[in-house]
Amino acid sequence: MRMTGTDYDLLEQQVASLFESERDLIANAANFSAFVFHELPLVNWAGFYFPDRGDLLLGPFGGKPACVRLAAGQGVCGAAFTSGTTVVVDDVNAFAGHIACDAASRSEIVLPLLVRGGVAGVFDIDSPVASRFTPRDRAGLERLVTRFVALTWFPDAYPWRPPAEPELARGVDVAGKPGVP
Numbered sequence: 001m002r003m004t005g006t007d008y009d010l011l012e013q014q015v016a017s018l019f020e021s022e023r024d025l026i027a028n029a030a031n032f033s034a035f036v037f038h039e040l041p042l043v044n045w046a047g048f049y050f051p052d053r054g055d056l057l058l059g060p061f062g063g064k065p066a067c068v069r070l071a072a073g074q075g076v077c078g079a080a081f082t083s084g085t086t087v088v089v090d091d092v093n094a095f096a097g098h099i100a101c102d103a104a105s106r107s108e109i110v111l112p113l114l115v116r117g118g119v120a121g122v123f124d125i126d127s128p129v130a131s132r133f134t135p136r137d138r139a140g141l142e143r144l145v146t147r148f149v150a151l152t153w154f155p156d157a158y159p160w161r162p163p164a165e166p167e168l169a170r171g172v173d174v175a176g177k178p179g180v181p
């Protein structure tokens, strides 16, 4: 299917306005997901996954509830995160290792978040239509994600992550101080 209607110049201007005065990662990721989910036609999910203890962990998104934790290197998201390049899948049923969070999804694009020479996470968009994401969409979406990254502050670590299970069991809180027993 050929998609020619999306005005990526306009969307890029809108992204620039949306994040003009805020740099917070959670707030901006939430609004970016909602923006893409509502502005792009034929999209049934749009959202973030961020690295967490070797896996990819669900971040802000628009759409139905999704898979929470993707094992290291797995799925389309894992491929984009590991390679640091955009991955477009025209037919998810033909992609070995595709992780199906919603049986309605037919095609998918995953864009890496390139921050300070590393990959800070991925932005994933699903469509109920096969071959939804053309080279023009890929180029346009890469511009939007680049603009989002430039206007958002990514910490070197993710201090709000909960401690690992053994730490929880010992009653250690997120800041590493003794927690409530």
Ligand code: SME
Pocket (backbone or CB within 6 Å): 045, 066, 067, 070, 074, 075, 076, 077, 078, 097, 098, 099, 100, 101, 102, 105, 108, 124, 126
């Ligand atoms: N399909 C993705 C998993 C995430 S959901 O689509 C929201 C993948 O294969 O990595």
